Amino acid sequence: xxxxxxxxxxxxxxxxxxxxxxxxxxxxxxxxxxxxxxxxxxxxxxxxxxxxxxxxxxxxxxxxxxxxxxxxxxxxxxxxxxxxxxxxxxxxxxxxxxxxxxxxxxxxxxxxxxxxxxxxxxxxxxxxxxxxxxxxxxxxxxxxxxxxxxxxxxxxxxxxxxxxxxxxxxxxxxxxxxxxxxxxxxxxxxxxxxxxxxxxxxxxxxxxxxxxxxxxxxxxxxxxxxxxxxxxxxxxxxxxxxxxxxxxxxxxxxxxxxxxxxxxx
Amino acid sequence: xxxxxxxxxxxxxxxxxxxxxxxxxxxxxxxxxxxxxxxxxxxxxxxxxxxxxxxxxxxxxxxxxxxxxxxxxxxxxxxxxxxxxxxxxxxxxxxxxxxxxxxxxxxxxxxxxxxxxxxxxxxxxxxxxxxxxxxxxxxxxxxxxxxxxxxxxxxxxxxxxxxxxxxxxxxxxxxxxxxxxxxxxxxxxxxxxxxxxxxxxxxxxxxxxxxxxxxxxxxxxxxxxxxxxxxxxxxxxxxxxxxxxxxxxxxxxxxxxxxxxxxxxxxxxxxxxx
Numbered sequence: 347x348x349x350x351x352x353x354x355x356x357x358x359x360x361x362x363x364x365x366x367x368x369x370x371x372x373x374x375x376x377x378x379x380x381x382x383x384x385x386x387x388x389x390x391x392x393x394x395x396x397x398x399x400x401x402x403x404x405x406x407x408x409x410x411x412x413x414x415x416x417x418x419x420x421x422x423x424x425x426x427x428x429x430x431x432x433x434x435x436x437x438x439x440x441x442x443x444x445x446x447x448x449x450x451x452x453x454x455x456x457x458x459x460x461x462x463x464x465x466x467x468x469x470x471x472x473x474x475x476x477x478x479x480x481x482x483x484x485x486x487x488x489x490x491x492x493x494x495x496x497x498x499x500x501x502x503x504x505x506x507x508x509x510x511x512x513x514x515x516x517x518x519x520x521x522x523x524x525x526x527x528x529x530x531x532x533x534x535x536x537x538x539x540x541x542x543x544x545x546x547x548x549x550x551x552x553x554x555x556x557x558x559x560x561x562x563x564x565x566x567x568x569x570x571x572x573x574x575x576x577x578x579x580x581x582x583x584x585x586x587x588x589x590x591x592x593x594x595x596x597x598x599x600x601x602x603x604x605x606x607x608x609x610x611x
Numbered sequence: 612x613x614x615x616x617x618x619x620x621x622x623x624x625x626x627x628x629x630x631x632x633x634x635x636x637x638x639x640x641x642x643x644x645x646x647x648x649x650x651x652x653x654x655x656x657x658x659x660x661x662x663x664x665x666x667x668x669x670x671x672x673x674x675x676x677x678x679x680x681x682x683x684x685x686x687x688x689x690x691x692x693x694x695x696x697x698x699x700x701x702x703x704x705x706x707x708x709x710x711x712x713x714x715x716x717x718x719x720x721x722x723x724x725x726x727x728x729x730x731x732x733x734x735x736x737x738x739x740x741x742x743x744x745x746x747x748x749x750x751x752x753x754x755x756x757x758x759x760x761x762x763x764x765x766x767x768x769x770x771x772x773x774x775x776x777x778x779x780x781x782x783x784x785x786x787x788x789x790x791x792x793x794x795x796x797x798x799x800x801x802x803x804x805x806x807x808x809x810x811x812x813x814x815x816x817x818x819x820x821x822x823x824x825x826x827x828x829x830x831x832x833x834x835x836x837x838x839x840x841x842x843x844x845x846x847x848x849x850x851x852x853x854x855x856x857x858x859x860x861x862x863x864x865x866x867x868x869x870x871x872x873x874x875x876x877x878x879x880x881x882x883x884x885x
Contacts, residue, residue, distance in 0.1 A: 414621065414623045416621055426621070458621060459621055459623055459624040459627065460623075460624055461623045461624065461625050487625065489625070490625060491625070491629055492623055492625045492626050492629065531625065
């Protein structure tokens, strides 16, 4: 296994020196790689990057997000996706190509305050992101408890190949929908399970950067001792690779998107 | 908050449902009980060039108030009283929903309600702030800036104004050869009472004290009651379309008096006055 070096940095700190490739949240200055965000560095053979510890959600095409409907014009809904960009959901996405503002009542489909899970269809940084709900498991979320966490904690909450979120879902008998923008909806049959899942999610948010988190989460969720021990071997690798999900790789995102929308892979 | 304007903060329908369920079970989304006030933090003399200042944090709502004392002409009809002007503004950094520009209705209401509480309680004995009757009086400006919005600006701003006024030091002015001279000395302000405002809102059939932004976005009606040190009601302001029954008003008034007493004790301790 390749060696991963980590340290905490603030913007302007040197992440690594030498002939390395700058990945995300860093820039190259001469022979050194310099951080642009507060976070943990990770440098290996592929290059050097910073995994941010705080920050807002920056939209990317194909991300699955949870948004709230703010209002609608005659052609689209405007959706708050917890970002500096306001997203738009075109009316044609729901009514089809023969949509007519005169005949179709947009307010009956989605009204102010409704919560939707959607995919970012188009985003190129120059215009506001366009959403779509034309996919499996996308659309309006009718029930559930809504919570917000920092978008930088989302990769840790999902875990390596969805391991963390699956552990929480299984132990609390809930279904958890995660948006890349830090909005989460927890739906469960009973109040106890939902509360347990919410507590676990908050624990991940607060302790995302610490080691052995998976083990502590399992203790919180009362996962039997035998399972904790059998998983202990993989915990370390989980913790060191947690944030690999956070890098800007499209393949990874698609995989995570499916985990989010299905609740399981 | 006017009758016509809808809150700019939109709360998700799921969250509203969560809130209603929690409230009907006697608890709020932030784990507080229905009449529990968020923790209050006060720091005095945060602005060195002001005659008095206070920073107040009520939960996540933060307000800074500054007192500046000058001399000027009295208001018409109040020739034998000092002048006091309380203003408030909500800075754009305080919330994503606030835009720069002239104050909106809510901000004007904020300044007026806070001003009314302080003025009607006669917290400052303005009659003692006269230099030349009918001509020159002390003019006290209290300017408030809300620097973070998380609901209940009325109470947070009121506590900031009261703390700043109670802890300020008035410069001693004298009249020499018909001119006002600053002697360079300071004096204690003529404080007679400590007004405390308590805001209660109605969500569905339940009464909730000290609402957060989310709760304010779901409220039907709002009632702010200010009491003085004797526990008498000195000012009131009702907001929004919703209505209160007679029992509601009585219970809100009782709460304003009992909760107000507790808050007054805290303010006294923090400001260090008897």
